[in-house]
Amino acid sequence: MTGLLAALASAVVYGLGLAVEQRALHRCAAISVRRPLHLARVLFGNPRWLGGCALAAAGSVGLVVSLGLAPVSVVQPAFAGGISLTLLVVALLQRQRISRGELAALGAMPVALLLLALSLGPRDAAAGTTADLPLLLAVSAVTLVVCAGGMAVAGGGNAPAAVMGSAAGLAQGVAGLQGKGIGGLLADHGIVGAVGPVLLSPFPYLYALGWAVGIALFQTSMQRSRASVTAPAANVVGNVFMVVAGTAVFAESLPAEPLPLALRALGFALTLAVVALVHRAAGRVEEETARQRATALPAVS
Structure with a gap:
């Protein structure tokens, strides 16, 4: 339960940072x-964006x-759902127009988080801390190649913001795998003892690469649309x-009992439903954002 609560708290901070970045990007x-x-x-020349970052x-x-x-099957959905929940609440507080699908997503995410929490039991609560390094490197390399292709398409200026956001998600997923590797070393060695093993591992360097690819795609997509969509x-x-x-x-096992397994699968499925609900508003929001930017920055090309 501690990991779930930490993921939710982190998601709120991360979501608020995205909201600040969005306001900076739109101006x-x-x-x-x-x-x-x-x-x-x-x-990097925008102080407001740096604060959000x-x-x-x-x-x-x-x-x-x-x-x-x-x-990871508990932490990652909780983090993703928490970010989406935070961004939709921010959009509501800013009196932005919210679609019925987004409102449905707003109601579904707390349910998904509750199901994930209920799926945690003492037998499967332990996190995997040691990676299969060859598999990790292979997955990371293939995914970053796919993201590089996404960047090439996005560079043509025709890719929708939601597609660019999805490609950014893959790059961020690569960074997330490295983050889990670092988290495992911290759990095994403590903060001080993990410094050497972390620096000698590929995790921080692959994390930086995945982060760089992801941020280029994500920030571009967020300027074209709204953070609660992208x-x-x-x-x-x-x-x-x-x-x-x-x-x-990381060789993590899913819950062995049928009920906790069903609860986790349903909670995971609800977080996936968020994309289908929110994606329906993507085109309208992108058009609205383009009009707002054209009005606010008529001279910017």
Whole structure:
């Protein structure tokens, strides 16, 4: 239960960071993954975006810790659902127009989190801390190649924001696998004792690579749309990837009893339903965002 609560707290911090980033992105020059130096200059020259990025980074650190405390099949859906819930609440507080699908998703996510919590038992609560390193490296390499293809398509300027968000989710999933590896070393060796093993492992370096690819795609997609639309796409795709790949790579077992297994499967399925509910609003939100940016920044190209 500690890992689940840590994941939820981290998700709230991460979601608030995304909300701050979104406000900064909607008020700055247009960015594109085809112009990485311009993208970096616009983002890192924006103090408000940097503040949001710091909050999101704090949430990511919390996720790494929680992945060392509970199974990935519990932590990752809870984190993804918590982010989506936070962003929809922020959108409501800002009086943005929310579709019925988004409202349904808002109601479904707490239920999904409750089911995941009920699926935890003393026999399966332990998290896997040791990765199958060859499998981890192979999965990471193949996924990043797929994401590189997504960046090439996105660079043409025709990819919808939700598609770019989904590609970002894969890259973030690769980073998440490395984060779980780091979390496992922290759980096994403690904070001080884990410094050497972490630096000698491939985890921090692959984490940085996955983060860099993911942030380029995600920030571009979020500028074109709203965080409550693009973040669920990224997080649910990353969620599926992390649960499937992480469970295999770290040899974590699912609940052995039928009822906890059914509860976890249903909770996981509800987090996937979020994408279908929210995605229906993606086109409308992207058009609204483009009109708002054209009005606010008529001179920006």
